[in-house]
Amino acid sequence: MSSSERIIPHGHVLRYNLSERLTHWVAAASYIYLLFTGLALWSPWLFFWIAALLGGGQVIRTWHPWAGLIFFGAVWYMYVMWAPQMRHTDDDRKWWKAVKYYSTNQDDKMPPAGRYNAGQKFLFWGFFWGVLVLLLSGIFMWIPQYFAWHSVIAMRISVVVHASAALFTIGLFMIHLYMGLFAERGAFGSVIRGDVSIAFAKRYHPAWYKEIVGESSSPRK
Amino acid sequence: MSQATLRVQKISGHAGSVPGEDAQRKEYTVCKLIDTTTCIGCKACEVACVEWNDLPFSETVFNNTYQTMPETRWNYWNLILFNEHEREDDSLMWLMRKNQCMHCSEPGCLAACPADGAIVQYTNGIVDFQQANCIGCGYCITGCPFDIPKMNPKTHRVFKCTLCTDRVSEGLEPACIKSCPTGCLHFGSKDDMLDLAEKRAKQLRDHSNFPNAGVYDPPGVGGTGVVYVLHDASNPEAYGGLPKDPHVPLSVKLWKGPLKWLGNVAMIGGLVGLFVHYLRYGPKSREEEDLATRPEGGKP
DSSP, X not given: OOGGGGEETTTEEEOSOHHHHHHHHHHHHHHHHHHHHHHHHHOHHHXXXXXXXXTOHHHHHHHHHHHHHHHHHHHHHHHHHHGGGGOOOHHHHHHXXXXXXXXXXXXXXXXXXXXXXXXXXXXXHHHHHHHHHHHHHHHHXXXXXXXXXXXXXXXXXXXXXXXXXXXXXXXXXXXXXXXXXXXXXXXXXXXXXXXXEHHHHHHHOHHHHHHHHOSSOOOOO | OOGGGOOEEEETTOOSOOTXXXXXXXXXXXXXXXXXXXXXXXXXXXXXXXXXXXXXOOOOOOOSSSOSSSSOBTTBOOEEEEEEEEOTTSOEEEEEEEEOOOOBSSOHHHHHOOSTTSEEEETTSOEEEOTTTXXXXXXXXXXXXXXXXXXXXXXXXXXXXXXXXXXXTTTOXXXXXXXXXXXXXXXXXXXXXXXXXXXXXXXXXXXXXXXXXXXXXXXXXTOBSEEEEESOTTOXXXXXXOOSSOOSOHHHHHHHTHHHHHHHHHHHHHHHHHHHHHHHHOOSSSOHHHHHHSOSSSOO
16 A cells, blocks of 8 residues: 555544454454453353353364464464564664653653554564464364374473463453553554544654655645 | 262362362272282173173274273273283283273362363262263363373263263172172272282282282372282383373473463453553543644643
């Protein structure tokens, strides 16, 4: 998409196009299902009511791996779309050094972020590697009979690895929800409607905004 | 012992206390004694198990031994393992061990199971799978140090020896015990069986030139509801890989213990932390509109 197509009327800029938004929601829906069904298997205190709500233990055990494949597919497509934009830069290093200003809402003290700031990049790569580990360990637990080497040992390792990787992504997920729903007003709308206000773009992603409008041109109102 | 006395003392994947816990007197623990030194490998117990439990036919392979099949299956719970064993004086011994669920006092399968009520342990010590509650995740398989639980690939439910719960609850001995022609199988209370086993082991040591004869009742899993008399208790591995010191696998202990606590604290701590952060710092901006009218930067 060329830069000028990103500018839309009424003081807004397009942040996520339709395929980005769709991918996000496929990932979100499958991840939320995975989260609840996974937590049901994590603790007896969550099993009895989550399993009852979602159709019973056999049902969640049957669908959890399939939802996992959908989530993996969505994250993989994000990788295809975004990997070049998620590369770590020198500005990201500066961003991490200043992260305490970011977390205390002193955004004016932050080095200018591009389309994705360093935290968002961390979220992306965390989920990318997390889903790979979850997929690999999950497959060992799903269809252990197809693995030649002693599948019980593979399964034992996988159970621990799967739970640890899941906990890691849950941490990322909680921060992601917090940022998107509560901390950055306008972020949630951007992944529904696709656009953010120019003020939002300037404030949180000034380098990206500059890139869109170009140094000299002024945005259409 | 009747059906009414098959009271449950441990439940897998269960939140809260066990119903009826501590409400009645503790009954004695049942135990199967297998004397490998008098087993002749006739497989009557295998047939009796399949017959009594109405297990469907299981195809097998011939691999030049007398063993019926390579390992127990979801529909073959009781298997005599045949092992040729060379002794230090180069003489040959045939070791035959009836392999089945050991009914551990601290069952790894039950510890690993996430499904409420899929595995229970009765107060008499029998560990029993309740297939109606089984979700087919296979975690019990990872929890067992004896490689016993097996999944039916079609129904995704796991099966194993029930210690003939249905017979025992009616005051009968398990089918395998009833079928044994040499009397190498015994059934009774754990105390009685251990007593009998120790006497037999002493006999083997004192009179039959088996100085290492002994009883297999591994403490790593809290003792088992199936005990063996072995010619050589120092080398249980020779009997078809009977583990010397079985434990609930470290992976199960780790994720059911420290990892679970760490995870719970992290998740709840994270939620509380984010909530407190919001109370302290609030959103980065009040309203989107607000943002649009304000000059760049500056605190909201």
